[in-house]
Amino acid sequence: MLLCILVGASSLVADARKVLFQSNYFDVITNNCGFSQILGYTKALHEAFRMLKPGGKMVMREIMGITRW
DSSP, rough: HHHHHHOOOOOOOOTTSOOOOOOTTTEEEEESSSSSGGHHEEEEEEEHHHEEEEEEEEEEEETTTTTOO
């Protein structure tokens, strides 16, 4: 949280399958153990790449080997 304050970043809660940001909006999108929890994660992944600027980066971290519960 301190890092967000220092660099002026913010966060919001939204449905990852339908985000209201325009295309080519972000330089970087990060996700920490979230995609495996989304029903319809393929749609969420497409949304993430839609919002990335050309040459943008997506950084994901997931725990492998855990099934949905």
